[in-house]
Amino acid sequence: MTLTPQASRYTHDHLFLGAAHDENARRTLWVVALTFVMMIGEIAAGYITGSMALLADGFHMATHVGALGIAAAAYGFARRHANNSRFSFGTGKVGDLAGFASAIVLGLVSIGIAGESIVRLLQPTAVAFTEATVIAVVGLAVNIVSAFLLSGNHGHHGHDHHDHSHAHAHHHDNNLRSAYLHVLADALTSVLAIVALLAGRYLGWVWLDPVMGIVGAIVIARWAYGLMRDSAAVLLDTTDEHVAAEIRELLESADDVRISDLHVWQVGPQARAAIVSVVAVAGVSADAIRERLAPVHELSHLTIEHRHA
Numbered sequence: 001m002t003l004t005p006q007a008s009r010y011t012h013d014h015l016f017l018g019a020a021h022d023e024n025a026r027r028t029l030w031v032v033a034l035t036f037v038m039m040i041g042e043i044a045a046g047y048i049t050g051s052m053a054l055l056a057d058g059f060h061m062a063t064h065v066g067a068l069g070i071a072a073a074a075y076g077f078a079r080r081h082a083n084n085s086r087f088s089f090g091t092g093k094v095g096d097l098a099g100f101a102s103a104i105v106l107g108l109v110s111i112g113i114a115g116e117s118i119v120r121l122l123q124p125t126a127v128a129f130t131e132a133t134v135i136a137v138v139g140l141a142v143n144i145v146s147a148f149l150l151s152g153n154h155g156h157h158g159h160d161h162h163d164h165s166h167a168h169a170h171h172h173d174n175n176l177r178s179a180y181l182h183v184l185a186d187a188l189t190s191v192l193a194i195v196a197l198l199a200g201r202y203l204g205w206v207w208l209d210p211v212m213g214i215v216g217a218i219v220i221a222r223w224a225y226g227l228m229r230d231s232a233a234v235l236l237d238t239t240d241e242h243v244a245a246e247i248r249e250l251l252e253s254a255d256d257v258r259i260s261d262l263h264v265w266q267v268g269p270q271a272r273a274a275i276v277s278v279v280a281v282a283g284v285s286a287d288a289i290r291e292r293l294a295p296v297h298e299l300s301h302l303t304i305e306h307r308h309a
Helices: 005-010 021-049 052-080 094-122 129-151 174-203 208-235 241-252 286-292
Strands: 257-268 271-280 299-308
Touching: 021 052, 021 129, 021 174, 052 094, 052 174, 094 174, 094 208, 129 174, 174 208, 241 257, 241 271, 241 286, 257 299, 271 286, 286 299
Parallel strands: 271 299
Antiparallel strands: 257 271
8 A cells, every 4th residue: 555645744743842841941950050059058157157947958958959950850851852762752751750759859858857957956056146147148049049040931832743732731840840849948948047047146046946947847848748749640640630521521512422431641741642532423533533622732642542333
């Protein structure tokens, strides 16, 4: 059998990277550099001044340098292997894998901060409040700049790679989200450190320094759990119920098509894939089914299994 030139229109790539993939990669690299420099300064200052809140912030930053480095590496890996046929649905979920790893790091950091803070609460140590406050303020400034770099473009319109349904809905990039949460956690511990240091200096509340460490650890643990839950859902190919419901509504609103099996899952920050098995009356073709699903803009990869009743 000789295929006509029209057959080529059914071939397509599997490039499901986020619309702002390269821009987010650059933002993340800048934040890695900023965080690394501040990490060195805060750890050194924490040891010199004896502040647990400041030292916790510094070590917290150290783990974030690693986590942010993972995020940057994930962007690079996903871009380099975007067209690698070894990845059946592309590399759009590499960021979710990095986000899950970062969530684990974030959770371990919260445990470490809480443990050390409890020790300092039971065994108070002398703190150089003035010097520690200055360093904490500088650290907060770096966190604010980093958060600004990462705060933009959380949702974007996707690229059209095929002539059928493509991603246009707004969805989070869990890799960028993980980097942003690490920076927010840094900012939180910086703010708590400043409050504790000022209270210690002017009110004599030395106990507030480790207490703030415990409070920060609890908040960070909650963020880590949320990121771990959401990124794990993507990695496990959980059903995107919103898209699945839209597919059912479009296909079963008439009496000529019934869905026998449906799978909808995420393959990239703004991309969804679907396998739709239908039983249709005579005259309703697979192309007609595809046309009915054209309004589902989240779909970047659609496979239809078609049977006649």
